[in-house]
Structure formats: structure tokens, C-alpha cells
Amino acid sequence: MELVVYCVDKLFGSHRVLDGISFLLKGGKILALVGPNGSGKSTLIKAITRIHDPSNGTISLDGADIRTINPVDLAMKVGYVPQHFTYTLYSTVFETVLLGRRRFIRWSVSDEELSRVQAALDALGMGNLAGAYMDQLSGGERQKVFIARALAQDPALYLFDEPTSALDIRYQIEVMETMRRITRKQGASMVIAVHDLNLAYRYADTVLVLDHGLTAGYGEPHAVLTPDCIRKVYGVDSFVVENEHGKFILPFRTHRAAGE
Amino acid sequence: MAQDTPASVPKTVTVHSLYRAGSSQRIALIVVLTAVVILTAVLSAGIGTVAITPGDTVLAIIHPSAGALNEFLMRNLPLGAPMVSDMLVAIPTPADAQAELIVMGFRLPRIFLAILTGASLAVAGVVMQGLLRNPLVSPFTLGLSSAASFGAAIAIVIGPAILGTLAIGIEDNAFIIVMAFLFGWLSMLLVYGISRARGTSQSTLILAGVVIGYLFQAGVMALKYLTNNDKLRDIVVWLMGGMWGASWNAVLILLPLCLVTFILLERMAWDLNVLAAGDDVAKNLGINVGRFRLTGLMISTFAASCCLAFTGIIGFIGLMAPHICRMFIGNDHRYLIPCSALMGASILLISDTAARTIMSPVEIPVGIIMYIIGGIFFLFLILRGSGRGLY
Numbered sequence: 001m002e003l004v005v006y007c008v009d010k011l012f013g014s015h016r017v018l019d020g021i022s023f024l025l026k027g028g029k030i031l032a033l034v035g036p037n038g039s040g041k042s043t044l045i046k047a048i049t050r051i052h053d054p055s056n057g058t059i060s061l062d063g064a065d066i067r068t069i070n071p072v073d074l075a076m077k078v079g080y081v082p083q084h085f086t087y088t089l090y091s092t093v094f095e096t097v098l099l100g101r102r103r104f105i106r107w108s109v110s111d112e113e114l115s116r117v118q119a120a121l122d123a124l125g126m127g128n129l130a131g132a133y134m135d136q137l138s139g140g141e142r143q144k145v146f147i148a149r150a151l152a153q154d155p156a157l158y159l160f161d162e163p164t165s166a167l168d169i170r171y172q173i174e175v176m177e178t179m180r181r182i183t184r185k186q187g188a189s190m191v192i193a194v195h196d197l198n199l200a201y202r203y204a205d206t207v208l209v210l211d212h213g214l215t216a217g218y219g220e221p222h223a224v225l226t227p228d229c230i231r232k233v234y235g236v237d238s239f240v241v242e243n244e245h246g247k248f249i250l251p252f253r254t255h256r257a258a259g260e
Numbered sequence: 261m262a263q264d265t266p267a268s269v270p271k272t273v274t275v276h277s278l279y280r281a282g283s284s285q286r287i288a289l290i291v292v293l294t295a296v297v298i299l300t301a302v303l304s305a306g307i308g309t310v311a312i313t314p315g316d317t318v319l320a321i322i323h324p325s326a327g328a329l330n331e332f333l334m335r336n337l338p339l340g341a342p343m344v345s346d347m348l349v350a351i352p353t354p355a356d357a358q359a360e361l362i363v364m365g366f367r368l369p370r371i372f373l374a375i376l377t378g379a380s381l382a383v384a385g386v387v388m389q390g391l392l393r394n395p396l397v398s399p400f401t402l403g404l405s406s407a408a409s410f411g412a413a414i415a416i417v418i419g420p421a422i423l424g425t426l427a428i429g430i431e432d433n434a435f436i437i438v439m440a441f442l443f444g445w446l447s448m449l450l451v452y453g454i455s456r457a458r459g460t461s462q463s464t465l466i467l468a469g470v471v472i473g474y475l476f477q478a479g480v481m482a483l484k485y486l487t488n489n490d491k492l493r494d495i496v497v498w499l500m501g502g503m504w505g506a507s508w509n510a511v512l513i514l515l516p517l518c519l520v521t522f523i524l525l526e527r528m529a530w531d532l533n534v535l536a537a538g539d540d541v542a543k544n545l546g547i548n549v550g551r552f553r554l555t556g557l558m559i560s561t562f563a564a565s566c567c568l569a570f571t572g573i574i575g576f577i578g579l580m581a582p583h584i585c586r587m588f589i590g591n592d593h594r595y596l597i598p599c600s601a602l603m604g605a606s607i608l609l610i611s612d613t614a615a616r617t618i619m620s621p622v623e624i625p626v627g628i629i630m631y632i633i634g635g636i637f638f639l640f641l642i643l644r645g646s647g648r649g650l651y
Contacts, residue, residue, distance in 0.1 A: 049544045075546030086393065086538030090591040092282075094275045099534050102545045107530070107594070111276060118275040131278045149537075153545075 001027050001061060001077065001156035001189050003048070008057035010043050017043045018054065019213040025189045025206065027156070030180065032204035033193040034225070036234055039210040041193035042083055045159045048191065049080045061157065075103045079155035083162045085146050087134040093145050094130040097121060100152035120151035123178055139166040147175060151182070158183070158190040164199065172196070176203045197225055197249050209233055222247060286595035289588055293602035297375060300606060304613040305367045309621050312363065316354035320363040326351045370506035374612040375605040376514045377567040378577055380521070382604025384564035385578025386585075386596055387525050390532040391556045392462045395586075398578040399564040402469030402557065403447040405573045406476035408565055409499055411443025412436050412572070413483040416494045433505070436498070437569045444565025447472050448558055460550040465557070501572035501627035503612050510570050521563040522601065528556055529593035536591060574627055576634030577604045583641070607633070
């Protein structure tokens with residue numbers, strides 16, 4: 001699935017949240033959206049799944065403008081995990097994941113749909129929690145349930161808004177490894193908004209840095225996420241260390257702390 | 261991969277077996293509740309000022325129905341259906357000569373009205389709770405009860421005058437029913453109007469409903485204050501709700517309306533399940549959330565206001581029935597809607613039977629019984645303090 005975002009603006013009233021954003025994402029690739037709070041990451045992701053349409057510009061999937069795609073067809077192509085999740089206390093884990101299959105279910109649920117739910121849960125190591133109620137889970141486990149729901153949807157494009165914010169470091173790595181495996185294997189693309197720059201460093205093929213709705217950097221992670229760029233966008237000083245495991249970026253102080 | 265198989269086989273069973281276990285539990289609840297409704301109906305038809313044995317009650321229902329069926333067969337099948345006909349004719353009349361008149365003429369229509377009203381209010385409740393993602397929403401949250409009360413109060417206070425002036429040949433009681441229904445339905449149109457301007461988020465809709473409710477309540481109070489004692493009493497009794505308006509005509513009007521609305525709402529079950537995951541996820545899964553929410557509210561308000569028009573305000577069923585069912589079977593609306601309908605029907609039928617027998621021959625409004633049961637039920641939920649009981 002090839003995603004093209006072209007000159008997208010989004011205004012809420014007179015407030016410009018996105019300003020001329022363009023990027024291209026090819027199948028099997030991961031794009032990380034990086035930027036400070038309020039820089040427009042969630043707004044951009046929501047525009048791609050048509051929760052709200054952009055004020056100007058176009059978004060297209062494999063050459064088709066998403067506004068011309070029937071919502072039901074779009075739902076089969078795009079899977080979305082929101083930043084803030086809502087759930088029902090009375091629902092179990094597998095029922096929540098099963099919702100991802102909504103567009104493939106007319107009324108009764110076939111064995112095949114259930115197998116997909118099982119596969120999604122197993123991919124995230126949550127098979128043993130299938131029968132648990134949502135309110136019995138920890139925040140991190142819940143977040144993984146919502147990721148599993150998107151996996152069960154089996155889309156060609158994943159949109160993840162801070163999918164690892166509630167996860168501990170082990171699960172952050174596990175989830176990202178799983179997602180990279182899935183994108184590589186199935187040729188699915190993925191747009192992921194992250195705060196952890198090292199996750200972007202390690203797992204993204206491309207990084208788009210947003211700053212107040214403007215593009216502050218776009219390209220390969222190592223080329224874009226430099227101490228200079230981070231200083232400009234976040235007002236934070238950082239340095240890059242490199243060892244046999246790869247490159248890591250370490251933020252250490254804000255400008256205010258540095259006395260500027 | 262071959263090594264993974266033994267470990268993954270029992271897991272594969274898990275989701276499938278969980279789903280099957282859940283489904284059979286849900287179907288079992290439907291079967292049990294259906295049995296409860298039928299049994300309660302038969303028992304309820306037997307008790308009252310004149311007691312009738314269950315056997316006679318059943319005969320009192322079957323005998324005239326079999327007679328009618330026989331007549332129908334004779335008329336429509338030229339050769340008749342001799343075997344069936346013999347069997348139908350062979351059904352004896354009840355031992356108690358009055359039984360047929362009392363059961364068929366008075367109690368059964370009332371029982372049907374209670375079943376239909378209980379089911380509609382419960383279904384409206386469960387659907388509205390799903391649509392607004394709030395388990396404390398009831399069919400009355402969006403102003404329905406105040407609006408319907410206002411309509412009824414207008415009809416009671418100035419209805420005779422209006423009808424006299426316009427020379428419309430309908431009875432005062434029928435006018436009350438029409439006005440209560442129209443105003444109940446109007447409340448939803450007003451909510452819809454507000455949502456056109458301010459969007460369809462849950463908070464907008466609930467606030468709109470509350471505001472509309474207050475305005476109509478003011479109207480009811482004004483009418484109560486301005487009217488004379490007899491009419492004031494009529495208004496108060498209407499507000500308490502009861503099955504006095506029962507008749508076969510009422511049942512024949514409500515039955516098709518309820519069936520159609522239930523089917524329409526049941527068709528929304530999967531999307532209601534998805535909506536529980538939030539508006540954004542629902543949109544991602546291809547649901548037009550705003551339109552879905554308004555359509556669902558329209559249909560469920562319609563179901564509730566149809567029944568309310570005949571019975572007056574009956575509270576708590578729309579809250580209680582869905583709550584109890586969720587505790588048993590979770591949040592799958594495919595089953596939750598029919599279970600709530602049956603649960604609501606049972607609760608109202610039992611309450612109404614109590615209302616007309618506890619102080620027999622004096623009848624108390626079923627609304628009072630519902631408030632007592634509802635109050636105790638929610639007190640129990642609070643004291644039990646389980647996370648899944650109340651949100």
C-alpha cells in the first residue's frame with residue numbers, strides 16, 4: 001500500500017494545526033511521526049483515516065484519493081490505534097479484538113474470524129488473556145489489546161498514535177519488533193507517532209519531524225534526528241552515542257536548564 | 261514451525277471455545293427469560309380479584325384461540341383439515357365459566373401491554389446506553405418523559421376544549437395517547453435540531469436532552485398549577501404510570517410497531533459493539549458515527565414513546581434491565597438487546613401483577629412499584645461495590 005500525503009493543511013477555526021505536510025510512504029515501510037506535544041501528529045493520523053478531513057491538500061492510497069473511497073472499503077485498508085482508548089468493562093479481551101473484524105462479519109462470527117483474533121493475540125503474546133475482562137488488565141496490557149485489534153483488522157496501512165506510551169521497555173521493544181516483522185512480511189505500511197526518539201531511530205525507515213504543524217525534517221532517521229534538529233524543535237540538548245548495537249540519541253537538558 | 265504446533269493448538273482452542281461458551285450462555289439466558297415471561301404471563305392471568313387456576317387460565321387462552329383457528333381453517337381450506345379440526349374442537353372450555361371473559365377480556369391485554377412496554381423501554385435503554393456510551397443513560401435522559409408528560413398534560417387540561425373547538429371526533433383518552441406520543445417524539449426532534457448546530461458528541465446530546473427535559477417539566481408544572489383538582493389528579497396519575505389503558509386495540513397497535521423497531525435496532529447490534537470502542541475507532545471501522553447515533557436515538561425514542569403514550573411514565577426499566585443482562589452476558593448487543601427486552605418484559609409484568617394484587621381490590625400505580633424496586637436495585641449495586649456493576 002502506497003500512501004501519499006500531499007500539501008495537507010488542517011485548520012481548526014483560524015488555528016492552523018497542519019501546514020503544508022507532504023510525504024510518501026511505500027509498502028512494507030514504517031514512517032515515524034516525531035515532534036513536541038501539540039505539533040499535529042495525531043491530527044495528521046486522524047486525517048489519514050478520515051476521522052476528519054484536511055482543509056486543503058490530498059491524501060491518497062495507491063493513487064486513489066481517500067475521499068473517493070467508500071468508508072467500508074477504507075476500513076478494510078486502514079487500521080488505527082488511537083492515543084486515548086475507550087473500552088467497555090463488560091467486554092473481554094477477545095471480544096474487543098474481534099471488533100477489528102467488524103467489516104468482515106455480517107452477523108454470526110465464523111471460525112476463520114476467531115482464528116484471526118487468536119493469531120493477533122498470539123502475535124503480541126496475549127493468548128492467555130483472551131478471556132479476561134478489560135478492566136482486569138493493566139494499562140499496558142490494555143494498550144496491547146488495542147494494537148491486537150488493529151492487527152486483527154489485517155489492513156494494508158497501520159496508523160498508530162503513540163502505541164507504546166503505556167508499555168514498559170520490554171513490551172515497547174516487543175511490540176515494535178512485531179510490527180516491523182508484520183510490515184516487512186505482509187508489505188503493509190505503518191505510520192506511527194512516537195515520543196521515544198530511539199524507537200524512531202531503531203525501527204522507522206523514514207522520519208517526519210513536525211513542529212507547530214510544519215515539516216521540520218523528513219528523511220532517514222539518522223540523517224534527520226540530529227542534535228541540531230532536536231535542539232531546534234524541542235529546545236533540548238542531546239548527543240548521539242554509537243556502539244556495536246547501533247546509534248542512540250540521549251537528550252540531557254533543556255535550553256532553560258542551560259541558561260538560555 | 262513444527263515445534264510450535266503442540267504449544268499453539270490448545271491456544272487456538274481458547275478463543276473459539278471462549279466464544280462458543282459465551283454464545284451458549286447467552287442463548288441459555290434468552291431461553292430462560294422467555295420461559296420466565298411465558299410462565300409469569302400465565303400465572304399473572306390467573307391471579308387477581310378473581311382467582312383462576314393455571315389450568316383454567318391456559319384453557320381460557322387456548323380455547324377461543326383454537327376456535328378462531330378452526331374457523332379460519334374451515335373458511336380457507338375448502339376440504340377443511342378434518343384431523344386438525346377435530347383436535348381443535350376437542351379442546352375443552354375452562355371449568356370456571358367466567359375464566360374466558362376475565363382472562364381474554366381484561367387480563368391478557370394488560371399482560372401484553374406490560375410485556376411490550378417493558379421490552380420497549382429496556383431496548384430503548386440498552387440502545388441509548390450503547391449509543392451514548394454511558395450506562396446511566398435511560399430512555400428518559402434525552403427529555404422523553406418530560407416531553408411526553410407535557411403532551412399528556414396538555415391533552416388532559418385543555419384537550420376537551422381543543423377537541424370541542426376543532427370538532428375532531430376522537431375520545432379524550434385517545435387524544436392523551438396521541439399527544440403524549442407526539443411530544444415524546446418531539447423531544448428527540450429537538451435534540452436532533454440542537455445536534456445539527458452543535459455536533460453529535462455524547463455530552464452535547466445528553467446536555468441537550470437535559471435542557472429539553474427541564475423546559476417541558478416547567479410546562480407540566482405550569483399546567484398542574486393552573487388546572488383544577490380533578491384534572492390535577494389525572495395528570496399526577498398519568499405521571500405515575502400504569503397499565504390502565506390496556507385493551508386489545510392498544511396491543512394491536514403496539515405489537516407491529518414494537519416488532520419493527522426491535523428488528524431495526526437489532527440490526528444495529530454490531531455497530532453498537534464497535535461504538536463501545538470510541539467514536540474514532542468506530543469511524544476507522546467505517547461507521548458514520550453521527551448519523552448512526554441520531555438514527556439509533558430516533559428509533560429507540562420512537563419505540564419508547566409509543567408505549568409510554570399508553571401507560572404514562574414508568575421509570576427504571578430502561579436502566580435496570582440492561583444492567584442486569586450485562587452482568588450475565590457482557591456487552592455483545594446481538595444478545596444484549598433481546599435479553600434486555602425479555603428482562604424488561606419480565607420485570608414490568610411482575611411489577612404490574614404486584615401492583616394490581618398487593619392491595620387488591622385497590623390498584624396501585626406500577627410506577628410506584630418500579631421506583632421501589634429500582635431504588636433497592638441500585639442501592640444493592642452500590643453496596644456490592646463490584647467494578648463491573650456500576651461504572
